[in-house]
Amino acid sequence: MSYQPVKFYQTGTFTVGNRLLAPVERSVQQSERRSNSINSGHRACQGCGEALGARYAIDAAMAASNGQLIAANATGCLEVFSTPYPESSWQVPWIHSLFGNTPAVATGIAAAMKVKGRKEVRVVAQGGDGGTADIGFGCLSGMFERNDDVLYICYDNQGYMNTGVQRSSATPPAARTATTMPVGPEPGNVFGQGKNLPEIAMAHGIPYVATATVADLRDLEYKVKRAMNVHGARYLHIFVPCPLGWGSQSNDTIRLARLAKETGLFPVFEARHGEVTGVLKIRRKQAVEEYLKPQRRFAHLFGNDPHTEVIARIQAIADRNIRKYNLLDEEG
Amino acid sequence: MRKPFAITLIPGSSLANLTGTWRTSRPVYLDRLPPCNNACPAGENIQGWLFHAESGDYEAAWRELVKDNPLPAVMGRVCYHPCESSCNRKQIDAPVGINSVERFLGDEAIKRGWQFDAPAAATGKRVLVVGAGPSGLSAAYHLARMGHTVEIHEAGPFAGGMMRFGIPKYRLPREVLDAEVQRIVNLGVTIRLNSKVDNILDTMKQGHFDATFLAVGAHIGKRTNIHAGAAAKIVDAVSVLRSMEGEEKPMLGRRVVVYGGGNTAIDVARTAKRLGASEAIIVYRRTREKMPAHDLEVEEALQEGIMIKWLSTIKRVDDEGKLTVEKMELDDKGMPQPTGEFETLESDSLVLALGQDVDLSLLEGVPGLEVNDGTVQVSPNMMTGYPGIFAGGDMVPSERTVTVAVGHGKKAARHIDAWLRGAVYQPAAKHELADFKNLNTWYYSDAPKTVRPMLDVIRRQSSFDEVQGGLDETNALFEARRCLSCGNCFECDNCYGVCPDNAVIKLGAGKRYEFNYDYCKGCGICVTECPSGSIKMVPEDI
Amino acid sequence: MLKQIEGSLAVAEAVALCRPEVICAYPISPQTHIVEGLGKMVKAGKLAPCEFINVESEFAAMSVAIGASAAGARAYTATASQGLLFMAEAVYNAAGLGLPIVMTIANRAIGAPINIWNDHSDALSQRDSGWIQLFAETNQEALDLHIQAFRLAEELSMPVMVCMDGFILTHAYERVDMPTQQQVDAYLPPFDPRQVLDPKEPVSIGAMVGPEAFMEVRYLEHARQLQALERIPQLAVQFKEIFGRASGGLTQTYCADDAETMIVAMGSVLGTIKDTIDEMRAEGHKIGVLGITSYRPFPLAQVREALIHAKRFVVLEKSLAVGMGGILATDVRMALSGAGLHGYTVVAGLGGRAITKKSLHQLFRHAVKDELEPITFLDLDWNVVNKQLERERQNRHSGPIAENILHDLGVVSAKFG
Known part of the structure; x- marks a missing residue:
């Protein structure tokens, strides 16, 4: 079963906190005692989804591990904005080695903890979509295949943002990046390419795979907690909008993540040993235009001469996700 | 640990980097005025008391409520709840059932025997309140809480005014009214019944009153020009409703025609039906859309078998009670115009429900006091032209509802209090309105309105049992929790959670939050994701 | 204890005596027998506690070692050739982070063309990575150097490569004196990391360092290698005290005292050179040998001291800086800058080309007469x-x-x- 929203306490579990919930039912993020794994003063852009997603996830992992956590981090925005000498934002033991080796570094840490008999210490690895789907993919697959005791978290902002917004294998079709410019007969990123990392992770048959967004905190925290309660290789793919790379307003970060889920473009689900065991249903279904329009990377699809056929193809992707993952409730 | 230079850093040391300098605009917390509060004629802080009710702290909710209105059980029955009409939630599903929660709280208070907080220290000032109706009771209550000695002089045999003599039992059971009046008495307010004030200045002088609040209700039914036979049975609606409170019930007969289109017309027709009339017909000169009576009441009346003849005026009544009715049509301006078409209608009695007047005889000879069109003229601070004499309720030009009257009482009390201290009461500036567009409704649970139980129609036609039931606790809690808390922080922790820079400081339960502008980069996510619209961005001075 | 044993297994046993806690293995010839031997010991429970991890690439092997070492575990891996290049980014990273990983390089040529045989191109490609690089002449020295390497690495908090010639040493069965666990434990204390990932005392390891401090970080790395120049001879002395034999050190000389001609080389070829020299000495040639054990840090002073009294030197190396010539030779010439000796570079044995005594005799006889070209490609067709x-x-x-x-x-x- 997936995360079960509390149906009705004014805001239920939609908001970060809810004074009407029993303390045990409350989120990690509402607590004044949350670990703030990434401290203030980090240099992420205004409205950074990754900074938020990382704090959500690592705070939850800290809560689940009773503070006994070590994090490995791939090169990328998260690393650069959090640890430029002489200041670090991390409040957990943390290491950055390289762009493409984070899952292996984490394996090494987990092995060290095991050999030292420190069972209580848990290991997370984290990286962006480039570090995960592209350059770090070999190490990721190896870590999965060996079922090493690591929770790998991918913060997916759909491109190489740190280097100036280039395409990754997680960049969606039609999106403008610095290497998929909106020119020529097929403007933006092409259709039919790209990796579905969560499904590839599932194909490894690892104990736990889940997706989440920064718009559904409670679901995200539930999944981190769930993942932390399992040993072996686990994969969590978190959708984190990037105002810089997407050309969106800094205040729209969560809204866009919500729209990605509500349109069906980003299915939110969890899987155990390769089988989908739960999905977060769409609550207020939206057309993909609602998601695409606020982002300048899709601006070439709109305007005076909108590319309706391209938008229709994107809608078809959303519709296929909805069918495939059964994202709509029966009653609609 | 021997940390290697530069490659290994001290945890959390980024606090040295004050990212607040990046900001071009800053978020600020604010309270906006919820539309319910804005619409409430009694000035209730509805969002405020719902906040407590949401957590199941009904006593705190009730205490918040009675800061403005001492009659919640009454209000929860008779108020036409303009709050609900303006409730932002209606744009999501249906308005919050504010009125039903208010009634629940009022009933709960009676059940639990909650009393008002003790008054402030005695001021030694004496205030006379004329009339124990909603406006008089409200003023007396507020003045008493402020520490003044209050005496109500009521002409009738019971307190309650038009709440007792104008509103039928099936809408307001008398034990409810009595309980709420008694609680005001318990606060220390003296009510002198059967004590008609004939001359206000004399009464003030005799009682050594420092100020007076006039709150005489509109008890006198208006007449109209109908040709009537000498034997025709014509009565006015107020008299009918008042006589319901006495020993002898009015004899209206089998076929009762009510003339008028206000709430009183509906009340009296429904009363006639309950007294055994087989036909109760309302004759009204305009259409349903133009009818002043509240639609809910019209609907209930129609359910109970009341008939309404629209676009009709009564021209004459003969001795056998045969009515001649002229058909009307609406002109461009929506005013009824005669058509010259007539029909007849049999009746045993005709009840006139054409509005009421106030008996202003007690004010004769008061210097400076101005009466115009049957009402007392007051300045914005509710004072008449005679210093120290204030007026409200039906006596002053305004909509005549219990809720408006209660609001007048509160407002007058504040001005009287200030006047007694030689000061001027300055109401706090109103916050900007909490518009629906300020809300982020994603965060509110899907929760359709709870419908209050209704008495079976057959019993409604034959008894004076209360038509509208109350919510049980579960339902009341549910309904309270439907409140969106428009424009007012309800501590959902969203801002605290969604800030990518941890720049929101949570101050603890009931203390809300603060921004840490040292680190806030001004991204505005907190504003967008605030469910209740309690944060806004303002430009930085750069 | 004396043993007749394959070089790889000797190294495996020596590494096991060092109580490694995490071993990462990825197969590449000719180092496979080493990790196979360790894997068997871990699997059998003879080496415990230890995690033996079959990784998916050399890049992962070094990365796992990085993680393990940063978390305070003694980490070991082995590789060669392409494998070393494939992990190159992580090799630099381990040094930059100052993680005392020990890695065996079973030296092998680099393709293309693909070639599995011995030369030193692989290790020398990483000479600037920040790793200490020690070259073994014999299997005995190979196993001894591993024991010294862990101690050196952990004392200085920097990684050490022990280089042994692929096949020539790794696959050669020789008699070795295998130390006891007590001896190794007496020499090598438990790993006390300079920095460690631990929830008890969180740190952020691996910061981004900009122009304001990067040069200092690099200099400190250099300074630590200079410290190693002092520490390596001391550790060799201590090693001898416990194990009873000389092993390690920065350099070693043979017949050098009165030599007019000095041959400079690294690794197993020193044996062949010494045999040749013995024969030439018998004929009256004043010829000697300088073997370099510590290629990084490069012992400039010791090299100069060893060569300065000769008339000429010949650097015979199993590596080629394409487009330039010798690699080792460049460093040796640097050590002798301004000294006015005749210097010759000989590139030999690339891709496993046999270096025979016959060829060496011919070569050295030209050398002693100063008849060599500045650069010679030994036995080139x-x-x-x-x-x-x-x-x-x-x-x-x-x-x-x-x-x-x-x-x-x-x-x-x-x-x-």
Whole structure:
């Protein structure tokens, strides 16, 4: 079963906190005692989804591990904005080695903890979509295949943002990046390419795979907690909008993540040993235009001469996700 | 640990980097005025008391409520709840059932025997309140809480005014009214019944009153020009409703025609039906859309078998009670115009429900006091032209509802209090309105309105049992929790959670939050994701 | 305890005596037997506690070692050739983070053309990575150097490569004196990391360092290697005290005292050189040998001291800086800058080409008469090379070089005819 929203306490579990919930039912993020794994003063852009997603996830992992956590981090925005000498934002033991080796570094840490008999210490690895789907993919697959005791978290902002917004294998079709410019007969990123990392992770048959967004905190925290309660290789793919790379307003970060889920473009689900065991249903279904329009990377699809056929193809992707993952409730 | 230079850093040391300098605009917390509060004629802080009710702290909710209105059980029955009409939630599903929660709280208070907080220290000032109706009771209550000695002089045999003599039992059971009046008495307010004030200045002088609040209700039914036979049975609606409170019930007969289109017309027709009339017909000169009576009441009346003849005026009544009715049509301006078409209608009695007047005889000879069109003229601070004499309720030009009257009482009390201290009461500036567009409704649970139980129609036609039931606790809690808390922080922790820079400081339960502008980069996510619209961005001075 | 044992297994046993806690293995010839041997010991429970991890690449192998070492575990891996290049980014990273990982390099040529045989191109490609690089002459020295390497690495918090010639040493069965666990434990204390990932005392390891501090970080790395120059001889002395034999150190000399001609080399070829020299000494030639054990840090002073009294030196190296010449030779010449000796570079044994005593005799006899070219390619088949060069002069599209050469050699004439 997936995360079960509390149906009705004014805001239920939609908001970060809810004074009407029993303390045990409350989120990690509402607590004044949350670990703030990434401290203030980090240099992420205004409205950074990754900074938020990382704090959500690592705070939850800290809560689940009773503070006994070590994090490995791939090169990328998260690393650069959090640890430029002489200041670090991390409040957990943390290491950055390289762009493409984070899952292996984490394996090494987990092995060290095991050999030292420190069972209580848990290991997370984290990286962006480039570090995960592209350059770090070999190490990721190896870590999965060996079922090493690591929770790998991918913060997916759909491109190489740190280097100036280039395409990754997680960049969606039609999106403008610095290497998929909106020119020529097929403007933006092409259709039919790209990796579905969560499904590839599932194909490894690892104990736990889940997706989440920064718009559904409670679901995200539930999944981190769930993942932390399992040993072996686990994969969590978190959708984190990037105002810089997407050309969106800094205040729209969560809204866009919500729209990605509500349109069906980003299915939110969890899987155990390769089988989908739960999905977060769409609550207020939206057309993909609602998601695409606020982002300048899709601006070439709109305007005076909108590319309706391209938008229709994107809608078809959303519709296929909805069918495939059964994202709509029966009653609609 | 021997940390290697530069490659290994001290945890959390980024606090040295004050990212607040990046900001071009800053978020600020604010309270906006919820539309319910804005619409409430009694000035209730509805969002405020719902906040407590949401957590199941009904006593705190009730205490918040009675800061403005001492009659919640009454209000929860008779108020036409303009709050609900303006409730932002209606744009999501249906308005919050504010009125039903208010009634629940009022009933709960009676059940639990909650009393008002003790008054402030005695001021030694004496205030006379004329009339124990909603406006008089409200003023007396507020003045008493402020520490003044209050005496109500009521002409009738019971307190309650038009709440007792104008509103039928099936809408307001008398034990409810009595309980709420008694609680005001318990606060220390003296009510002198059967004590008609004939001359206000004399009464003030005799009682050594420092100020007076006039709150005489509109008890006198208006007449109209109908040709009537000498034997025709014509009565006015107020008299009918008042006589319901006495020993002898009015004899209206089998076929009762009510003339008028206000709430009183509906009340009296429904009363006639309950007294055994087989036909109760309302004759009204305009259409349903133009009818002043509240639609809910019209609907209930129609359910109970009341008939309404629209676009009709009564021209004459003969001795056998045969009515001649002229058909009307609406002109461009929506005013009824005669058509010259007539029909007849049999009746045993005709009840006139054409509005009421106030008996202003007690004010004769008061210097400076101005009466115009049957009402007392007051300045914005509710004072008449005679210093120290204030007026409200039906006596002053305004909509005549219990809720408006209660609001007048509160407002007058504040001005009287200030006047007694030689000061001027300055109401706090109103916050900007909490518009629906300020809300982020994603965060509110899907929760359709709870419908209050209704008495079976057959019993409604034959008894004076209360038509509208109350919510049980579960339902009341549910309904309270439907409140969106428009424009007012309800501590959902969203801002605290969604800030990518941890720049929101949570101050603890009931203390809300603060921004840490040292680190806030001004991204505005907190504003967008605030469910209740309690944060806004303002430009930085750069 | 004396043992007749394969070099790889000797190293495996020595590494096991060092109580490694995390071993990462990825197969590449000729280092496979080492990790196979360790894997067997871990699997059998003879080496415990230890995590033996079969990774998916050399890049992962070094990365796992990085993670393990940063978390305070003694980490070990082995590789060679392409494998070393594939992990190169992580090799630099381990040094930059100052993680005391020990890695065996079973030295092997780098492709293309792919070649599994011995030369030193692989290790020397990483000479600037920040790792300490120690070269073993014999299997005994290889196993001894591993024990010293862990101690050196952990004392200085920097990684150490122990280089042993692929096949020549790794696959050679020789008698070795295998130390006891008590001896190793007496020499090598438990790992006390300089920095460690631990929830008890969180730190952020691996910061981004900009122009304001990067040079200092690099200099400190350099300074630590200079400290190693002092520490390596001391550790060799202590090693001798416990194990009773001389092993390690920065350099070693043979017949050097009165030598007018000094041969400089690294690794197993020193044995062949010494045999040749013995024979030449018997004939009266004043010739000696300088073996370099510590290639990084490079012992400039010791090299100068060893060579300064000679008239000439010959650097015989199993590596080639394409387009330039010698690699080791460049460093040796640097050590002797301004000294006025005749210096000769000899590139030999690339891709496993046998270095025979016969060829060395010929070479050294030219050397003592100063008849050597500044750079010599030992036993290069000029006939083949010249033919190809001629073809290329005539036709820019002369076809694949390797196949043309094989054709010229007649090796695959039937296939490629």
